[in-house]
Amino acid sequence: MNDRTIVALATASGLGALTVLRLSGREALRIATERFKSNSGWTPRQSILGKFLDSEGRMLDEGLATFFKGPWSFTGEDVVEFGLHGSPFIAAQAVEALIASGAELAAPGEFTQRAFANGKLDLAQAEAVGDLIAAESRAGHELALKQLKGSVSKRLSELRRELTDFAALIELELDFVEEDVEFANRGQLLALLESAMRQSSEMLATFRQGQAMRDGIPLVIIGPPNAGKSTLLNRLLRESRALVSDIPGTTRDSVEERFRLGDYLFRLIDTAGIREASDAVERMGIERSWVKLREAHLVLLLIDPMNGDPRDAAELLKVVERENPEATVLLVLSKRDLWTGDPTLDFPAHLGLGLNDRDLYKLESALIGLIEANQVQGEVMIANIRHANALRASLEALTRARTSLEAGTSGELVAYDLRDALRHLGSITGEITADDLLSSIFSKFCIGK
Template sequence: MHHHSTTDTIVAVATASGVGAIAVIRLSGPEAFAIVQGVFRGRDLLQQPSHTIHFGTIRDGDKVLDEVLVSLFKGPTSYTKEDVVEVSCHGSDFIVQQLMQLFLKQGARLAQAGEFTKRAFLNGQFDLAQAEAVADLISSDSALSHEVAMKQMRGGFSQEIKKLRAELVHFASMIELELDFAEEDVEFADREQLRLLISNIQRIIRELLRSFELGNVIKNGVPTVIVGKPNAGKSTLLNKLLNEEKAIVSDVPGTTRDFIEDEINIEGISFRFIDTAGLRETTDKVEAIGVERTLQKLSQSSLIIYLFDITTTTPEELQAELEHLNPKKLPILAVANKIDEASPATLAVFGEVENLVQISAAEGANMDGLKEALVAKVNLGKLNTREQTIVTNLRHVDSLNKTYEALDDTLSGLDLGISNDLVAADIRRALHHLGQITGEITTDDLLDNIFTKFCIGK
């Protein structure tokens, strides 16, 4: 990846392409105002105050390309902390391309993916975890993932990390100070306090790592698989949950041969349904492949709904099936279907079974009960998303794990009474990994890696 100079003025289309009423082209850098002014007819942009909007035309020589609104943001009170100009033009791809070419001819260069946000980070607008939250925010499609991204953008996560880092830095410097006074044998760093701090940090890291399971769910949804014998009503149930006819429903057992992926959103959590062909011993070739693939799909899911026909199953059979199905002990929810056809005696017997939801997919009976049970299975209950910091980013998880290991080494070093310079080195390593999360420690590769995942124009 080329490292272009950060003194270039960059330009990119900030809106999605396609037919919209308007498109926005964004420029950032020292020449942003001058480049636009060079092709703009209207007020002299160089004389206008920041945070103002001006109407005029953009011309290529004498040819009017479009009527536009130009918004001015003078650095440092802009997104990137540089001079930023946003040109709102008509949303045709043709016009946008013409304006872009004009700006490039005037001396701007095309922005790389994420380069606006990268500049904002490099110019101290926010830290790295907050910059990454911008990317999460762009792609968030449920209320919860939006909330988490907003919270990270405002720096909730970073605050916690920075506090911990500051205390660790203090200890590292105290221990390094002792090295200067090695002959006098003085102790500046209280070892007990250091131990307390470390176990405290480790406790917080454990919580943060635990929150990643939840963060992942919020960001990516819960892969859920519905299994059951042929004609247990899987397709009917899926259609009911999705309120649309996506799966094939027929009365011949074993007719759903395809995996149909769908998503529903319950209380802000996305459940991604991986529907499977009936699970059963089978002789039919096509079906046999289906069952193989079903077992494979089970291993990819993190929640299993086992659906059975309450009129043809005994509680003993149910237990046996559940045992057989779930060697990995994933969260599994047993759902009894066709309660509209069952006798009161049968309903009573199954009413005794724990963790069981009774529904009628065909009638749509007790769908709310099923939804509540699904949310409970993901057990977000014990996490307070409003107040707790939630990790949703794999890179952060990796850094937290490495920090944890370095802290473990520090503790065992203290126990073994190893020399101060080694203890200090372990602490520095922990600091390094913690700092990578918020970007106090960065490398070009790390930055490239993060910002190239952004869309261009952000």
């Protein structure tokens, strides 16, 4: 793969102030010199002004070029980046000219894949590059930055090193089985296994929150018909997304949208009203409401106190909490503008919501407060399902090794399970990889990265 010199746009296609093109490979400087003419020499890490020539040798644009000498570049190879004017025509012609001089169009994610292959990034960090580009909120951005800086990789590297040392000692014992020699202290190994299992479990426990921070926190609005659920969805989105009417049962299927609130991205889901329904289509919508509820991290249980009974509300609140014990549920009593007297006295703890901006701001502040109150602390947070599955498989292998050790089983079985745990941990950072895994990961990147 690295015999090819690759080229691609590093900026989004379309009109803009600038277009950045990236060349990487052993022929990068030769190709750049052929297409970019300047009175200045190519000094690494210094931008030079010059004229970019098209495939016919005509001046295409005037711009800047910067040479990065390998291995001191993003990919670890010789890299040249061109900064040209942001015209789609200029960009297309420049790529065509570089290809005419010997470059090949990069595959999706190929620049980052080369950085991984050349030891500039491990696999977890490479995946973080993709997450950083795709981040839609400050929380997702900070999570990707921590992973890019090596927070996950460092913890896993320490864990693998300790396990590798003991696995080597146990396998050494197998070579001296007839002498009945014990190189690995069984008490220390048991303590190490307990520590490794605890660390793996702690990391795995962060996945639910980490995935939500990256992909959007599932926020479900649920409640009886005509409680104002669709109205609330529209207000949170600041647009008319869901149909609103006074007819109960208007929403018959879940409506899902994404919106950013403060530092967080939310997946906001409006659901069909919960009630006993005779209509088959409405029943299907209500069943989907319960499915969405079970996926939620936050639940807004919306009830109109003027048309609801406090005892029914309390019972529905218990049912919601029972259906999803991991979710945080906030009872919201709606239509405060229409209340006469105080119809909320016998309801459980709640938040009142009217159509004014002040009430909406209170609700939004409460949502942010609930997220921050339940936030996992620490540098390491798992957000990638591949990492979570590998940790889960590693934890199972470590558990088997501990069971074998406690039962006094053959060291060969203990060594096998330790190797299995190490293999799964190594797959996260790419110390142990398969070509099909790499292809799957990097194919999700944009072409210029």
